[in-house]
Amino acid sequence: MKKSVLTRYRVMAYVTGVLLVLLCLSMIAKYGFDVDGAADFTRVVAIAHGWLYVVYLVFAFDLGAKAKWPVAKQLWVLLAGTVPTAAFFVERGISRELEPQFAQDAAPAPAKA
Numbered sequence: 001m002k003k004s005v006l007t008r009y010r011v012m013a014y015v016t017g018v019l020l021v022l023l024c025l026s027m028i029a030k031y032g033f034d035v036d037g038a039a040d041f042t043r044v045v046a047i048a049h050g051w052l053y054v055v056y057l058v059f060a061f062d063l064g065a066k067a068k069w070p071v072a073k074q075l076w077v078l079l080a081g082t083v084p085t086a087a088f089f090v091e092r093g094i095s096r097e098l099e100p101q102f103a104q105d106a107a108p109a110p111a112k113a
Helices: 003-032 038-067 071-082 086-106
Strands: none
Touching: 003 038, 003 071, 003 086, 038 071, 038 086, 071 086
């Protein structure tokens, strides 16, 4: 498995997480405090999050398939983009789990005697 698969997933996890937090804050501003302009901002962020969440799903599924995760773990990673801030914590755990594997793959093979 290439490190680029993990990098793509990490980028999309952060993008999805930030957009979801922005969406929650904008909805609080729109419905809780009736802030002018919050409706337009909420609409833009909701559309962006929706489309980019689909990209996140594709990259997360690709990573899970290549890492040969069980279905339950795969579902947890896929759903992390729907819970505010969960994507940050799940991404960190996945990165810690897979980075040693990449370090091992990148290490030079021992010379034969």
